[in-house]
Amino acid sequence: MAIEISFGQYLPLDSYIHRLDPRIKLIITLINIIIIFIVKGFIGYAFLACFLIALILLSRIPPLYIFRGIKPIIFFILLTFALHLFTTQGTELFHWWILRGTVEGLRNGTFMVIRFLLLISFSTLLTLTCSPLELTDALESLFSPFKRIGFPAHELAMMMSIALRFIPVLVEETNRIMKAQIARGADIESGSIFNRAKNLIPILVPLFVNTFQRADELALAMEVRCYRGGEGRTKMKEYILSRGDFIILTISIIVAIISILL
Numbered sequence: 001m002a003i004e005i006s007f008g009q010y011l012p013l014d015s016y017i018h019r020l021d022p023r024i025k026l027i028i029t030l031i032n033i034i035i036i037f038i039v040k041g042f043i044g045y046a047f048l049a050c051f052l053i054a055l056i057l058l059s060r061i062p063p064l065y066i067f068r069g070i071k072p073i074i075f076f077i078l079l080t081f082a083l084h085l086f087t088t089q090g091t092e093l094f095h096w097w098i099l100r101g102t103v104e105g106l107r108n109g110t111f112m113v114i115r116f117l118l119l120i121s122f123s124t125l126l127t128l129t130c131s132p133l134e135l136t137d138a139l140e141s142l143f144s145p146f147k148r149i150g151f152p153a154h155e156l157a158m159m160m161s162i163a164l165r166f167i168p169v170l171v172e173e174t175n176r177i178m179k180a181q182i183a184r185g186a187d188i189e190s191g192s193i194f195n196r197a198k199n200l201i202p203i204l205v206p207l208f209v210n211t212f213q214r215a216d217e218l219a220l221a222m223e224v225r226c227y228r229g230g231e232g233r234t235k236m237k238e239y240i241l242s243r244g245d246f247i248i249l250t251i252s253i254i255v256a257i258i259s260i261l262l
Helices: 022-038 042-059 063-087 103-129 132-149 153-183 193-199 201-224 243-261
Strands: 092-096 099-102
Touching: 022 042, 022 103, 022 132, 022 243, 042 103, 042 243, 063 099, 063 103, 092 103, 099 103, 132 153, 153 201, 193 201
Parallel strands: none
Antiparallel strands: 092 099
16 A cells, blocks of 8 residues: 655656746746635636646646655545535435435535646745755745845745655655565555554654654754855846746736636
8 A cells, every 4th residue: 555646746857848937837836726616607617627727737747646646535525525515505406315415415516626636736836846955946036035024034945945855754764664664574454444544653653753864864964064044145047037938927817817707
C-alpha cells in the first residue's frame, strides 16, 4: 500500500507554463482559488475547468500527475458530498433507512466536490511547474512591500518553501517505513478500522522521529552556512516580467470575470 502524491513535487519540463515568471503563476493560482469560491453556477465551473485543462496542456504535465494530487483526498471529498446530500434540508430526492437525500443537498454536494477538485488541481499544477526555490523567491517578492511595516517576508516565504519541500520527502519516508514493517510481517491493510488505526502506530512513531531528525539536520545545516535571514541577501537570478507573462495574466483575469458573470 504505497502512498502516491504529487502536491509539493516539481516536474522539470520545457513548456510555456514552466517558463512563466513564478510570481505570475502564483498570482494566477490565487485568482483562480478565489474565483472557485465566488462562482455559483455549473457553467462558470465548466469554464474554469476548460481553462485548467488548457493550462495543463500548455504545461505538458501528464494528467496522471494531477490525478495523483487528488487521489489522497478522494475519501474526504466523498464524505463531504455525503454530508451535504443527507444533511441539507429541502425537496426529498430519495429515502433510504434513516438517510434522506435532498435535491438541494445533491446540488450543494456537487458544488463542493467541484470546488475541491479545481482547488487541488490548480495548486498541484503550481507546484509541478514551480521549483521550491522559485516559489520562495515569488512569495518573498510579493510580500516585500509589507517589509516596511515589519512583516517577515523572507522568513515566511522560506518556511512555506521548506514545508512544500518536505511533503514529497515525508511521503517517500512513509512508503519506506511501511514496506519495512510489511517485510517484518506487519498487517496494515486488513481488519476493522480500529485495528488498522492501531497498526499505524509502528509507522507513525518512526515517521515522527525521522521527521524531527531531518528538521534538526536542516537547522544545523542552515546554521553552519551562516544563514541569518533575508537581511542583506542577494539573488542569483532576478525575475523580469515578459510579454508572455502579461498575456497569460490578462487571459486569467478575463476567464475569472467571465466565470463570475456566467
